[in-house]
Amino acid sequence: MAPIAPKRFPDRDEIATVRRECEPLENGAQADTTRRLAGRVMARRDMGKLVFLDLVDRSGRIQLLCPLERTGEIDVHLGDVVGVSGAPAKSRRGEPSLMVDSLELLSRIRTPLPDTFHGLTDVELRYRKRYLDLLMNEEARHDALVRSRTVASIRRTLDEWGFVEVETPVLQPRYGGAFAEPFVTHWNSLDEDRYLRIATELYLKRLIVGGLEKVYEIGKDFRNEGVSFKHHPEFTMLEWYEAYADYRDTMDRIEQLVARAAQEVLGTTTCTFRGHEIDFAPPWRRMKFVDALEEHGLWTRDADELRRRLQERDVDVSKDPTWSKLIDHAHSHFVEPALVQPTILYDYPVELSPFARATDDDPSIVERFEYFAGGMELGNAFTEINDAEEQASRFTSQEAERAAGDVEAEGGDPDYVEALSYGMPPTGGIGLGIDRLAMVFTGRESIRDAILFPALRATG
RNA sequence: GGGCCGGUAGCUCAGCUGGUAGAGCAGGGGACUUUUAAUCCCAAGGUCGCAGGUUCGAACCCUGCCCGGCCCA
Numbered sequence: 001m002a003p004i005a006p007k008r009f010p011d012r013d014e015i016a017t018v019r020r021e022c023e024p025l026e027n028g029a030q031a032d033t034t035r036r037l038a039g040r041v042m043a044r045r046d047m048g049k050l051v052f053l054d055l056v057d058r059s060g061r062i063q064l065l066c067p068l069e070r071t072g073e074i075d076v077h078l079g080d081v082v083g084v085s086g087a088p089a090k091s092r093r094g095e096p097s098l099m100v101d102s103l104e105l106l107s108r109i110r111t112p113l114p115d116t117f118h119g120l121t122d123v124e125l126r127y128r129k130r131y132l133d134l135l136m137n138e139e140a141r142h143d144a145l146v147r148s149r150t151v152a153s154i155r156r157t158l159d160e161w162g163f164v165e166v167e168t169p170v171l172q173p174r175y176g177g178a179f180a181e182p183f184v185t186h187w188n189s190l191d192e193d194r195y196l197r198i199a200t201e202l203y204l205k206r207l208i209v210g211g212l213e214k215v216y217e218i219g220k221d222f223r224n225e226g227v228s229f230k231h232h233p234e235f236t237m238l239e240w241y242e243a244y245a246d247y248r249d250t251m252d253r254i255e256q257l258v259a260r261a262a263q264e265v266l267g268t269t270t271c272t273f274r275g276h277e278i279d280f281a282p283p284w285r286r287m288k289f290v291d292a293l294e295e296h297g298l299w300t301r302d303a304d305e306l307r308r309r310l311q312e313r314d315v316d317v318s319k320d321p322t323w324s325k326l327i328d329h330a331h332s333h334f335v336e337p338a339l340v341q342p343t344i345l346y347d348y349p350v351e352l353s354p355f356a357r358a359t360d361d362d363p364s365i366v367e368r369f370e371y372f373a374g375g376m377e378l379g380n381a382f383t384e385i386n387d388a389e390e391q392a393s394r395f396t397s398q399e400a401e402r403a404a405g406d407v408e409a410e411g412g413d414p415d416y417v418e419a420l421s422y423g424m425p426p427t428g429g430i431g432l433g434i435d436r437l438a439m440v441f442t443g444r445e446s447i448r449d450a451i452l453f454p455a456l457r458a459t460g
Numbered sequence: 461g462g463g464c465c466g467g468u469a470g471c472u473c474a475g476c477u478g479g480u481a482g483a484g485c486a487g488g489g490g491a492c493u494u495u496u497a498a499u500c501c502c503a504a505g506g507u508c509g510c511a512g513g514u515u516c517g518a519a520c521c522c523u524g525c526c527c528g529g530c531c532c533a
Binding site: 028043045046047048049050051052054063065067068069077078079091092093095097111112113114115116117118119120121122123124125127128132136226229316318319446456457459 | 461467470471472473484485486487491492493494495496497498499526527528529530532533
């Protein structure tokens with residue numbers, strides 16, 4: 001009968017820790033302590049009575065020296081999960097190692113690993129079998145940890161600032177809070193359709209009405225659209241809302257939040273993305289939306305004129321039925337890609353911003369900003385409309401956009417308007433695309449490298 | 461949706477002008493007490509993405525489809 005594989009391996013140390021213990025040793029020497037390590041065997045070099053293994057855990061890699069006279073036969077294949085105990089040592093050539101006394105097989109590999117030298121490079125396989133990518137490519141492990149630590153840092157900062165983390169519905173009877181088409185599903189027992197949320201915005205602001213004052217949520221949003229290097233149909237978004245604050249307060253906070261995350265995760269406020277060194281240290285460049293378009297000669301309130309100017313520049317405007325879509329196209333085509341260093345664009349046309357309050361001196365311009373890095377929008381923020389009647393009239397304006405052919409225009413939400421009618425404090429709110437931030441922090445140029453299991457077509 | 465590129469052993473790849481499929485690593489067997497892409501010997505490993513077509517003969521040429529990448533929309 002085959003021996004039963006151990007169900008646990010307690011009291012293990014991290015490989016990185018043991019490596020550090022090996023550093024001061026002379027070549028060929030070993031410490032008189034005993035350490036226990038567990039992990040995946042990623043290389044094997046047999047030298048007759050002495051077997052060398054490379055053991056990998058989350059923290060790093062170390063060489064195992066296995067003298068057969070002590071350990072017995074080493075019945076270990078590449079990819080097996082083993083636990084060992086032994087003494088920190090250095091090989092004669094100076095390689096940090098563990099001189100193994102005993103080795104136990106914890107899990108036997110059944111399907112051979114990919115080529116341990118070339119790793120797994122096939123892009124499709126890396127996405128479909130991310131576990132192999134993580135196993136074979138140290139870079140993939142590193143990126144996953146950077147993302148995780150970034151989210152942890154953001155939570156720490158918001159918690160420290162007194163924000164409350166909440167969870168709001170993913171399945172919503174109405175969708176809103178962004179311009180996008182939703183996924184639809186069906187609730188059988190109620191025989192009602194539900195939309196997967198495209199944003200958390202309208203529920204979070206209901207909580208501001210309810211007096212929670214400072215709330216945030218980190219979660220998945222879903223938008224029924226194609227995939228690109230910066231778009232993914234399910235993506236992770238942070239949104240926060242802060243009572244008694246406006247968009248200027250929010251600008252200061254987002255600079256602090258991102259710079260601090262970079263500092264904590266990367267050890268510096270800078271990172272390299274698409275060959276550019278990007279520095280998140282505040283203050284970020286700030287520029288009016290209108291001025292940014294003006295720089296490209298693309299600011300006009302006249303839809304026909306704007307259409308003409310875009311066509312002159314060989315832009316296909318056939319799918320832009322409204323001025324809003326045209327100006328958005330102009331912005332995303334000419335302005336956004338040039339915003340490499342962290343930049344805040346502020347004061348947007350009211351047509352693009354159904355939830356933002358007007359500026360004091362111009363009712364056609366609202367207190368909204370978007371912020372960019374690496375040529376990508378990272379997020380969007382407003383001084384929130386907190387008056388029910390004003391919100392209702394913005395929804396009405398959006399219906400006109402929809403009637404003019406913009407399928408992504410806001411659909412309106414009477415229940416949300418009712419919530420506002422009970423009074424909402426003046427409020428600043430913001431969204432942050434976590435996947436895109438992770439792209440910039442890791443230097444990965446595809447959002448699919450920032451997402452552990454990106455969406456792919458189903459196979460066979 | 462359109463254009464370009466790709467899919468050959470578990471992985472990384474080669475395969476010329478159409479002539480019966482190759483290597484390295486991994487996996488199996490063996491040798492070796494300081495190797496680290498260890499080395500050496502032996503044996504094994506294939507629906508060439510799928511389906512048609514052309515041809516005496518197709519991984520290779522043609523058509524359609526599937527999956528992926530990049531760019532455009």
